[in-house]
Amino acid sequence: MQQEILNLIKDALKNLNIEVSDIVIEHPEDLKNGDYSTNVALAIGKGVERNPKELAEKIVVEINRLNVDKNIEKVEVAGFGFINFYLSRSFFSKSVEEILNKGDEVGKNDILFGKRIMVEYTDPNPFKPFHIGHLMTNAIGESIARILEHSGATVARANYQGDIGLHVAKAIYGLLKDEKLQEKAGTHNTQAANIGKAYVLGADVYENDEQAKKEIDEINKKIYERSDDKINAIYDWGFKVTMEAFEDLYKMLGTKFEFYFLESEMADIGREIVEANKGKVFEESDGAIVFKAEKLDPKLHTRVFITSAGLPTYETKELGLTEEKFKTDPDMTLSIVITANEQMDYMRVVAKALSLIHPGYAKKMKHITHGMMRFVGGKMSSRKGNVVTGESLLNDTRADVLEKMVERDFSKEEREQIASDVGVSAIKYSILKQGIGGDIIYDFEKSISFEGDSGPYLQYSYARANSVLEKAQKENILPDFEVVPDEISEIEKLLYKFPEVVARSSIEYEPHYIANYLIEIARAYNSFYGNTVIVNKEDKYSAYKVALTYSFTFIMKTGLRLLGIKAPKKM
């Protein structure tokens, strides 16, 4: 439709001998101002010797002469020269029918057809707690992955985990000091929680206790060398247990990773790359091998790639990781990494180094950063132990949901599953409703909402719509598009926009456009639901209202899926 209107404007301008390079059409914010609108007359009015309003009038006359499209009801000049297009009744009923035919495929586009994209996100470290920052990256990454898939891309999900390094040594130190934390009786979740505690213990003394620092450095060396049987045993157990606990979370969150990359395996690959480019890209400085990025771009800075002790740093491993990713899929067209924005500056340095080593790879890399989860008091740090773990947040939220749930004819399993889905939705929505760049201030009391602008609100409107459909089936009212009310409802004016919203989210890597759209349409549907009886044999428009309800459920379900949120039929 957008294209038809665009062409119409173009033709009209051509006939009037007006040249315009790019014509912008948009949806007016206020539905009273039509369904599409253009500001061409305003944009070009100044160059020509007419005022914009007169010019707009002329263009409209020409458009009306050309318009044979039954989808456009009328075209008007408004304001100081906007040209507003009002779509016809039949356009809207047709678009409702189209959505019904597409079902769960609604909103698909082929912007990324044929593209192979790897998305790396979440990246928790074994031996460290999975905190709500990881939850944030996971929610954003999973949603972006799904949106890209909906745009036709083949997406591979990847997770990169720091299985080696000082943090592991700190945790193992803690486990050695307090052997109770090595208790293996409980589930892997309680064991993983104990390892998290051990990490906090180790991290704390590392900063304040010289002797402990020495011991931890010693343990770190032994882990690298795998030279100590006792430490090896603890390491192997701890690695397994924390990874299993992560898997539980992924399952609940709805993420299935295809590739797991381990930091320890990237070290040697990265080191080789650095060695091969010594003198070209990298240089020696104070015994370390560094990349002086500021020489190429004053906004960048120097970073160490191999320490003076000869150990590869994260930067080097990142080079190795990139190499591995492209080896995994040589036909990959785009490699996306999603992290918090605190990693932006050094990722830029790594990207610069990579552009000198592998210009081909560098062009296919994209680093997406998001804001940070913050406490009201300040930064959250797993080192200091002032973290909210992903598991505890999920559990607390689910418990809240269970308390709020109304008694219906659910089995115990259904009830648990719904509570879980609604809890995840509350958390994910609170992350995805805003642009990904901004920080989220986490407030224990207020952060998770079940009403208003929230995930459960969306699920609730979906569940209600389903219950309408159930009733319609019982009463044998099938969707119909022939007998329609004259008035075009607000829902119809929103439904047809869904594909545009998905496309925009995909192009900008911003899930919140979908989240905001879903709230808008849920509100419209709830209002509709509250003010009319939909299933009513006496009402000749009932079949069309049922059709509207069907198309609403398809869009809500698909939209929620793109946010990584499940849509239970009952709640």
Next chain:
RNA sequence: GCCCUUGUAGUUCAAUGGAUAGAACGAAGCUCUUCUAAGGCUUUGAUGUAGGUUCGAUUCCUACCAAGGGCACCA
């Protein structure tokens, strides 16, 4: 000090350079003899400061102020 991000109702967030800056929470009131009241319907309130570009700026540019992050051997 330098670099990056962000400043919008009391609070948490929206708004491809356009029309009367939208929601939600909070507060006040109304609403289930209709399909799920986690709902619906009213009322209330905001663009950090100073300039600039533009017919038009929350949006772009400059300076300042404020918050967060980063700036060599941690990730």
